[in-house]
Amino acid sequence: MDINFTTIIEVLGTFAFAISGIRFASGKQIDWFGAYIIGLVTAIGGGTARDLLLDITPFWMQDGKYFVTTGFALLATLLFKNQVFKWSSTLFLFDSVGLGLFTIVGISKSLDADLPFWVCIIMGTITGTLGGVVRDILLNEVPLLFRKDIYALGCIAGGVVYFICYSFKLPVGLTELMAAVTIIVIRVIALKFHIHLPVLGSISPKAEKAEDKDR
Template structure:
């Protein structure tokens, strides 16, 4: 039986891969190029996390992540009419992946014996850096560097995770609430145009 954190990892991989493939299609990439963007989006943040934790990158130990990214490409090809044309498709899948991957990063870092503040940083890297690498590949300004609440949504989810741990909330519920809080923070920030002020240089 798949545990909750593994399920988050797989669903997050699928969601993030779709978000990358969706943007690659808008740039008219071919199938292989779109797949590469999807894979990088799905495993990029987790790879950086594992390197920093001195662990073998997770996708090098298990083929399933590359397979799931391939299924994401197949999903986009089959439902291209709906996925590619809907403007909010990218945002929905990206927000889902962001929340799930933030929790995966936090959980794995805690398993390695690091303190919670490190886990929050690693959760943010896991959630946000795959999207950053995706945007670089498709020649877009990374979301993480814009005014949008993106990486900060992962930090918020990490703080929720920490509060739940302090309150002795059951682990599965803690992980679920944390992932949902990231998703909600991202959606609310976009819906109500909540953002940090831009840092302005000399005029």
């Protein structure tokens, strides 16, 4: 993969995820520094876990552009906060773009480490989703990954598309673009048509009593 293309994807993904994190924190009475930290954690959390699993130095320790990009995301949010906070779809849009881009980065870096493709898909999913999990935990929310939204499944679908394109030896740039677009489109379609996994319901009082008797 061309290193300049990697840089573009990582910067765009960092900006998108940082915006989503800052936007998500906006209703939690958090100050500017706190919002910056939430945005940064959202952007680098998944990639950090991936690099630790790959036994390499986390990417943000080798390049400060992620901190700078998050700073620009905070500045953009402050300057255009009326537009960013007014649009109900803003958080979803930036989160979806970040999810797609970072999933591709995770798959690509795992391929460079000569891992089996199914492991690469898992690594891509971790890269795309774990930052959002940490964000939600810090903000005392149920992580989006564990709710009914099509989230991790979109990453897996994008990974499968990546694998198919890779198997047919399509150009790397086209492969990554198709996989990222797949993830973003799946999330958009799922939202538009209210497609989601069934929610695990709570145990009914009768079933709970029966379970207590069995014990």
